[in-house]
Amino acid sequence: MAEILVLVDHVDGEVKKVTLELLTLANRLGEASAVWVGAGYDGAKDKLAEYGAQKVYVGADEELASYVVAPKAALLAQLVQEKSPAAVLVAATGEGKEVAGRLAVKIGSGVLTDVVDVADGFVAEHSIFGGGTIAHAKVTTGTPVIAVRPNAVAAEAAPATPAEEQVTVALSDTDKGTKIVEKVVQEKGERPDLTEAAIVVSGGRGVGNAENFKIIEGLADSLGAAVGASRAATDAGWYPHQFQVGQTGKTVSPQLYIAVGISGAIQHRAGMQTSKTIIAINKDSEAPIFELVDFGVVGDLFQVAPQLTEEITKRK
């Protein structure tokens, strides 16, 4: 089986769920080889083995993680040269897409980003124009470089005993062009990451103010969900910008999306339309969000949402 490189997405050694999804996908298409960059590998190796990494290339030199994007692309380009993999998979996050872009230029390959599935022959599926069109595309030149959207593929445990190979890459001055001088991790408490969460509860204009977002958080916590917000809510300063779901924010594709007090403007829909199950609470029965829902309640969110939180808590 052909080897497929999977760039591991991690924060200080904590492997992101999307990496496990990519390993599962890679093993469906060939043999998954994880590519580790930076510190913390020892704490992560069991996780990579559990989800089927057949091999791990360990680039443990901390310098690789000290500069923006370029060193990761340099390491992957070197591995593509040496190992001739069938494809390279990365997470379609802001950074993952950038690694994919630089790598594609380095190795002269086509790149596909924001992919929701990959079939045999590396035919990639895209959900475009805010979910309105499904397109299939392939790379026609070079080793396919494919950035896959988090939550698009279900991760399956498939324990393996990966071979480990230490790898080094000599960084050029260009690779060291943008230095990371400080990493600022913003407190997200116990909630899952927005782009990775199985359930997302989002609040919009109808929530009315920052204080009322406690209602959204309470509902989210009852379900173990992430909290999102519409652009109206983040622009108003009611909730931090990094939680914005939509065209100019994050794209989410959870199993369950609950839109509370969100009308469903196209800007918002573009970021959540591919959620598997959608629920909305809105007092306006004409709100466009209701065109998307599996279940909708026309009513006052200040009555409905707390009651829902209470019901969920009661039924646990």
Added chain:
Amino acid sequence: MNIVVLVKQVPDTESPRKLKSEDSTLDRAAADGVINELDEYAIEEGLRIKEAQGGEVTVVTLGPGKATESIRKALAMGADKAVHVLDDALAGSDALQTSYAIAQVLGRTGFDLVILGSESTDARTGVLAAMLAERLGVPQVSLANKVEIEGSSIKAQRITDYGFDRVEATLPAVVSVVEKINEPRYPSFKGIMAAKKKPVETLGVADAGIDAGQVGLANAATAVVDFAEAPPRAQGQIVSDEGDGGTKIADFLASKKFV
């Protein structure tokens, strides 16, 4: 300071967007064209840097004739001049080729700073800034929500999934911006009038130093295999809250095994 802002004309998200059945490229006639939203933030940032540091803001766009609408908007906001690469040879270019073509244009204009939106609302690939930095061999200061320039050094905040990174580089550099970075100004009447007198250079690919054999649909490194409208979502159930709306949702969630 020589500041180049990249601008893309995209189909309005509010209008019907589709691909053309004959070649799977964007059907530009089907939708109204607008300036890519994030590019307005890029223009604003370019103008603010110019206002603080002096210099000139040049708008560069690749695209069909309709792209002049976006150029006019950028000039009306305050950009000084524009370069429009207008050539059918570019039609159907993918991200890899687009980055090549723009890098060629930038080689011609020169730059201290290239500023662009972190992605476009049509293709949403989010790769162009990284590709340009790679091709040009200059620092990548991307996904920035804050940029400070002092002499030839640039400091920025780069948004990440966990928060942000503080990053540093030296000019020249490629900077991509996110919406949080600023509040784009509206063109004033004076700006709109002044824009009419500003120089817009229109170039074919050969004039811009772009090899026609490396761009366009036929030479793309990716190809659309097929496409179709997404199947419509099944009609959902919508109920009015009769004091039991929350309970009804909980029942629905239970039926789907979410609780």
